[in-house]
Amino acid sequence: MAHKRRTIGGGGHGDGGMGHGDRPWVYFMVDCFFLITEFFVITFKFKNEESVLPQKLPPGGTVPSKNQDTHTNKEQLNIHVFNNGGQAVYKFLDSQAGLAELQQKLANSTTAGGDRYSVRVSYEPEVPWRDVMAVFNACTKVKIAECGLIPLRGDKAAPMRQ
Amino acid sequence: MSAKEDNTVEVDMVPLIDIISLLLMFLVMVGDMAKSTSSVQMKLPRADQAKNDKDVNTKNRIVVQLKKTATGQYKAIVENREYELVQGGNNSSLIKYLQEQITQRTAGGGVTLGPQGEVPFPVKLRIPEDAPMREAERVMMTLAQAKLVNVHYAVEAPKN
Numbered sequence: 417m418a419h420k421r422r423t424i425g426g427g428g429h430g431d432g433g434m435g436h437g438d439r440p441w442v443y444f445m446v447d448c449f450f451l452i453t454e455f456f457v458i459t460f461k462f463k464n465e466e467s468v469l470p471q472k473l474p475p476g477g478t479v480p481s482k483n484q485d486t487h488t489n490k491e492q493l494n495i496h497v498f499n500n501g502g503q504a505v506y507k508f509l510d511s512q513a514g515l516a517e518l519q520q521k522l523a524n525s526t527t528a529g530g531d532r533y534s535v536r537v538s539y540e541p542e543v544p545w546r547d548v549m550a551v552f553n554a555c556t557k558v559k560i561a562e563c564g565l566i567p568l569r570g571d572k573a574a575p576m577r578q
Numbered sequence: 579m580s581a582k583e584d585n586t587v588e589v590d591m592v593p594l595i596d597i598i599s600l601l602l603m604f605l606v607m608v609g610d611m612a613k614s615t616s617s618v619q620m621k622l623p624r625a626d627q628a629k630n631d632k633d634v635n636t637k638n639r640i641v642v643q644l645k646k647t648a649t650g651q652y653k654a655i656v657e658n659r660e661y662e663l664v665q666g667g668n669n670s671s672l673i674k675y676l677q678e679q680i681t682q683r684t685a686g687g688g689v690t691l692g693p694q695g696e697v698p699f700p701v702k703l704r705i706p707e708d709a710p711m712r713e714a715e716r717v718m719m720t721l722a723q724a725k726l727v728n729v730h731y732a733v734e735a736p737k738n
Contacts, residue, residue: 444594448601467628468702468730473722539711546623546707553625567715
């Protein structure tokens with residue numbers, strides 16, 4: 417650090433040997449400036465625009481309460497997600513399918529228009545989020561805007577209160 | 579006086595202290611104000627139907643992140659603050675925070691609620707792709723309890 421810096425051979429501006437005359441503190445200013453610059457350079461990051469999948473939770477849906485009004489004029493489709501040997505399996509319309517098949521079945525079932533349907537997804541507690549997300553993605557593909565969850569019940573459920 | 583004494587430099591510490599204080603103040607203030615919306619590093623699930631953030635309505639949007647702590651518990655992170663997913667803990671709970679936010683934002687009027695009291699503000703949800711549904715469910719149930727139905731799931735768009 418610049419505690420005692422001197423120009424060799426005397427100052428250039430008649431300052432009696434100092435580069436900045438009687439103002440040696442400018443060296444500290446320069447040091448601080450470099451520190452600030454280093455800080456910004458090190459912490460600089462390009463702004464990463466994240467993508468999002470917009471969806472709607474069904475009105476009154478997802479909340480595990482019998483008092484909630486869950487009636488809508490939309491036809492409800494239920495999909496159950498579980499794992500079989502590390503692979504996600506989707507149970508839909510009484511048959512089990514992989515993701516590609518589920519997408520195909522959803523497309524076939526919603527030919528009248530996705531806005532007429534509402535989807536509820538149930539799952540096993542250890543199913544990873546990405547497998548349920550895949551259902552939301554498949555619903556968006558067939559223009560179903562309302563996707564909610566059927567919460568876990570009993571021992572499987574995570575408590576909402578301590 | 580000797581030649582050695584002639585070369586002694588008197589260092590004025592006052593401006594140095596001033597500058598360092600200003601620098602510290604700046605960093606402290608900026609650090610506190612920076613409400614990073616993606617402060618939790620995580621691997622997001624992929625979705626080919628993803629939209630760019632610019633193409634969706636982000637007005638009044640609340641960003642909720644799910645983070646696994648060192649103890650294995652999951653906590654919600656909103657504006658760099660940690661919230662409990664369950665009610666009744668020592669820390670402030672997510673539902674309490676969301677309800678406060680809704681009250682504040684609707685206090686000025688001009689906000690139209692849905693027929694069942696749905697709040698129109700969108701919520702961006704950042705959940706790691708490997709988070710078990712037992713934990714992810716709690717965040718979504720909390721949103722539903724607060725009647726926040728417009729959800730923007732943070733995803734990774736497929737590479738072109």
